[in-house]
Amino acid sequence: MTEQAIDPLVGSRVDGRYQVKRRLARGGMSTVYLATDLRLHRDVALKVLYPHLAEDPAFLKRFEAEAITAARLSHPHVVSVLDQGVDGHLAYLAMEYVQGRTLRDLLDERGHLAPRQALALMDPVIEGLAAAHAAGLVHRDMKPENVLLSDEGRVKVADFGLARAATGHTATGNLVGTVAYISPELITGEPADARSDIYAVGIMLYELLTGRQPFSAESPIQVAFQHVNESVPAPSAALPGLASDLDELVEWCTARDPEGRPRDAGALLGELRHIRTTLTDEQLDFGAAGTAAADLGQVGSATQAIPTGSDATSVIADLQHGATRAYPRPVLPAGISEDGNDEENDDAAEDTDEHEGAALSPRAAARVARRDEKAARKEWAREAQRPLEKLEPSRSRARGWILTAVLLFVAALLAVAGWFFGMGPGAPVNIPSLGGRTAAAAVQELAALGVDSSQRQIFDEKVEKGLVVGSEPSAGTQIRRYEDVRLLVSKGPELFAVPNIVGRTPDDAEKALRDANLELGKSSRAYNESVDAGLVVSQATAPDKEVRRGTEVNIVVSRGPAPVKVPDIEDMDSAEAERTLAAAGLKGKVAGEEFSRRIPKGTVISQDPDGGKVDRGSTIGYVVSKGPRMIEVPNVVGEDVDDAEEILEDLGFEVEINEVLGGFFETVRDQDPRSGTAPEGSTITLTVV
Secondary structure (H helix, E strand, O other): OHHHHHOOOOOOEEOOOEEEEEEEEEOOOEEEEEEEEOOOOEEEEEEEEOHHHHOOHHHHHHHHHHHHHHHOOOOOOEOOEEEEEEEOOEEEEEEEOOOEEEHHHHHHHHOOOOHHHHHHHHHHHHHHHHHHHHOOOOOOOOOHHHEEEEOOOOEEEOOOOHHHHHHOOOOOOOOOOOHHHOOHHHHOOOOOOHHHHHHHHHHHHHHHHHOOOOOOOOOHHHHHHHHHHOOOOOHHHHOOOOOHHHHHHHHHHOOOOHHHOOOOHHHHHHHHHHHHHHOOHHHHOOOOOOOOHHHHHHHHOOOOOOOHHHHHHHHHHHHHOOOOOOOOOOOOOOOEOOOOOEHHHOHHHHOEOOOOOOEOOHHHHHHHHHHHHHHHHHHHHHHHOOOOOOOOOOOOHHHHHHHHHHHHHHHHHHHHHHHHHHOOOOOEEEOOOOOOOEHHHHHHHHHHOOOOEEEEEEOOOOOOOOEEEEEEOOOOOEEEOOOOEEEEEEOOOOEEEOOOOOOOOHHHHHHHHHHOOOEEEEEEEEOOOOOOOOOEEEEOOOOOOEEEOOOEEEEEEEOOOOOEEOOOOOOOEHHHHHHHHHHOOOEEEEEEEEOOOOOOOOEEEEEEOOOOEEOOOOEEEEEEEOOOOEEEOOOOOOOEHHHHHHHHHHOOOEEEEEEOHHHOOOEEEEEEOOOOEEEOOOEEEEEEO
């Protein structure tokens, strides 16, 4: 009865066909109910869109198209879409009802899972996604909340079709999906494809292995920023000892560039199953509690083909009962290698390891092929250097003369080279230290060594203008005389013009100074009548003055006009009060009107604030007197004097008694005024006999 009162849809009938039993969950775009299909007599999950979505015709058109596409997808690991329609202001989607819980519930309960359990659970999820991707469907909102675990151990992916329809309705365009799992391209507004789902699957796998999400921050926009600008960390960083293959799998799925990810879930499924077959039992059961090593060894090495859905069923059953055991590794279909490729197109998979004698995986075969190719190239290079024919020396006399001539030429050449490199232009010279000398002196000293020089002017903060800062090559370097030396001559310190920063904010002023290679110095504050608060009033260094790099410029920042004293305007009439406030640089505002016996009409009764100082231009509220309240005078003639006096005083009148003959009868004989109205607080005269 309580749920019926909270949710009026419970107990009603939608579209004349679906009897709503109870509410199951609420999401970002819809509410999910358990309902009975009265036509087919079965339970369904009825997803009813929120009214603001159902009232959008464009959204409904996209929603209907996506529902039709999703309904064509039939797979054991995907929640089936059964029906879609609109009933008045309600738009709904009827789906297969999966009794159980979500992967999020399991994570909240267990924290994190052993790699064997995590891979077994992700296998049917990725298999269902692969079927969707093959049909041209992209989920766009993959997260643990959309993975359902039935009580019978089945794993199903839910919510196909709704996320894409929502993309055109959201303010961020394509930005659809829970921010913890959203891909960088969705955040930056790029089109989403199957690789966006792969990114979310990588985040889910990270969370299953570590028990936490890779990115967290105080606001969703900060998390989105991390997705775009940071790489997902390796799971082993949070859980040291985890197998490196799992790090690589998460890294592959969560590459910031979509081109670096698997092309779709089908490609990812082959790699995931390959990893499940190659990891050791210790790696698969890392972090599992209460696992018997003997049982793991026996079951983990089984070779019979076990459907992956059965693995997930066993995992769910064991997790529900708190048990832990090893699950048989999947045996891949004949003709398919462990990485999911066709063996006919991968001859390297048939090679065997030279040292171990075991069948190589495609990756190992590729490494062996590269190694063999490198060895073949080296062997070819060695063979190319061997002469094909052996030449016998000629004994002819002409050849002897030629040899003599060559020897003489070589001797002459060596003599010339000896002079050139010993005493001539090629002789070695050590460059002297020339720093601090005038340019002319440095040129003369190099000329004395037989070395030519050139000059380049540079700015220098320490060396005076016209003096040598250094040389290229530097002092102490050995060169040949024919090599040129460049002298670096100081132009003095480089000067920069100070920008005009008056009237800017301190932040803008600091940026302008940094752009001019200067620094913001001390900042003080002062009242100023003409410059708004928060803006620079003055700068210590005049604009356009040239100063050295890094010079600090001090500034004064306006605090706005100085506060003014609040004048006393009580007992003034409104016009006078306004003039008084205006003269003080303030504004007046009537805050209300009140009756007053004492204060004349139109006169200020009170003000707020009633003193102190306020900022110039502030508004002072004041209350104006409406004068005394006019009250109907009752006729009390013939009344007992005490009763008459009480009646008049309760109404706010003052009472004056005029006794006749001593007032013996204490009866009111007359009153003044006798009728009409009189101001509150005025005096009523009673004549008493």
